[in-house]
Amino acid sequence: MSKHPKEMDVLKDHLGKHQLKYTRQRELILEFFLKQEHITAEELYHQxxxxxPHLGLATIYRTLNLFCEAGLAQARHxxxxxxxxxxxxxxxxxxLICTDCGKIVEFENCDIERLQEEVAASNGFTIKTHRLELYGLCSRCRH
Amino acid sequence: MSKHPKEMDVLKDHLGKHQLKYTRQRELILEFFLKQEHITAEELYHQxxxxxPHLGLATIYRTLNLFCEAGLAQARHxxxxxxxxxxxxxxxxxxLICTDCGKIVEFENCDIERLQEEVAASNGFTIKTHRLELYGLCSRCRH
DNA sequence: ATTGAAATTGATAAGCCGTCTCAAGAACAG
DNA sequence: CTGTTCTTGAGACGGCTTATCAATTTCAAT
Structure with a gap:
């Protein structure tokens, strides 16, 4: 019994539409991937x-890319x-990223998202995803 | 006589503050770098x-990283x-980046920038730089 | 101008990250 | 079940970037 029925369905749906198969590895990787907010391939491999113990690193990479295509994940550098x-x-x-201590704060802002849509529309684009990173100093490091 | 006195000053200022030296290569690379909106290390190397002909690729990389630290450049993957x-x-x-054909449109939006400042402030951050990328389909590729 | 300490350069080796290859194994439709 | 097709694991491979190091250049102090 999976703890993530919704995401599992998204995955199965994607697999079905692309003649891909549902494997033990893909299920396992999804389960662990969903436990965190974000993770690197290497970390997931260790977990x-x-x-x-026989799961290969290449499979992790392949599967994470698959998740990106299925809309379950997004790669960020x-x-x-x-x-x-x-x-x-x-x-x-x-x-929000502190360039001094590396602290990362996550945020969400509907107004910004709406303006992004406007900018995209006025350029004839339809947005699928976006990435916004603000670099600066956190309150602690400003002094 | 450089065509970019302002940027040259930024560079010299950064060099002075970090006990780095002003070299012929750094001047040359800056001059060419400023001719374009964005460029890869490899392209700059070829130019x-x-x-x-004796300028090394490693020097290009080193210098571009230096420009990033000086605030003249920003790396984007x-x-x-x-x-x-x-x-x-x-x-x-x-x-704005089209995920289908790779087309890139540059834009600027003061409202978004202002909202970014607000978000940062409410989290105690002071923004130095930011990166915003919108991924989607351009008008041509949507069909 | 000369000198000398310290930074820089160029050439190449090395490293890292992610993908490719391919034979063996697993999934699934019929 | 059976055959076809996809997937996996292990390691080789490749591109991009950085590390190494001797030779050279910069620049502050003579």
Whole structure:
């Protein structure tokens, strides 16, 4: 019994539409992926190696890319590392990043999202996703 | 006589503050970098190899990173490649990116910027830079 | 101008991250 | 069940970026 029936359905739907198969690995990776807000392929690999020591890193990468295509995840580059965001669990969120201590605050702002839609529309675009990152100093590091 | 006295000053100021030196290569790379809106390290390398065939690729990378630290450039990852944006020449701008054909439209929106400031302030942050990318389909690719 | 300490450069080696390859195994329609 | 097709795991591979290091250049102090 999965704890994430909704996301599981999204995955199965995507698999069905693209002649892909439902595998034990994909189910396992999804289950662990959904436990976090965002994670790197490497971290997920380590978490899962306890559960299934034979799971390959390549499979993690392949599956995370699959999740991106299915709309369950979104890749995000933070400096040198690539984070895969869980976008299905809660709504899309953006990031405030302290360039000094590395602290990350997540936020959501409907007004900004609405303005983004307006900008896109006036340029003939239809937005699928977006990425907004604000870099600066947090209150602690400003001093 | 440089054609970019203002940016040159920003660079010299940064160099002075960090015990770094003003070199022929840094001047040359800055001059070419400022000619474009955004460019990859590889492209810049090719452009410059005509002017100075002995300039190394590593120096290009080092110098572009230096420009980022000085606030003259900003690195942006688009798919597999890294673009270095010229952020000093004109005001900061954001990007609309077509996920189908790769078309990039630049835009600027004061209202969004103002809201960003508000979000940052309410979280105790002071913004230095930001990055906003909207991904979707352009009018041509929507059909 | 000369000198000398410190930073920079160029060439290349090395590293990292993610993808590709391919034989063996698993899924699923008929 | 059976056959076809997709997936997996392991490691090789590839592109992009950084590290290494001896030779060179910068620049402040003579």
């Amino acid at each position: 899962l190696s306890r559960k299934d 933070f400096g040198t590392q690539t984070q895969y965001d869980n976008v299905s669990h809660k709504g899309h969120h953006d990031h | 410059l190899s005509r002017k100075d 688009f798919g597999t490649q890294t673009q270095y944006d010229n952020v000093s020449h004109k005001g900061h701008h954001d990007h």
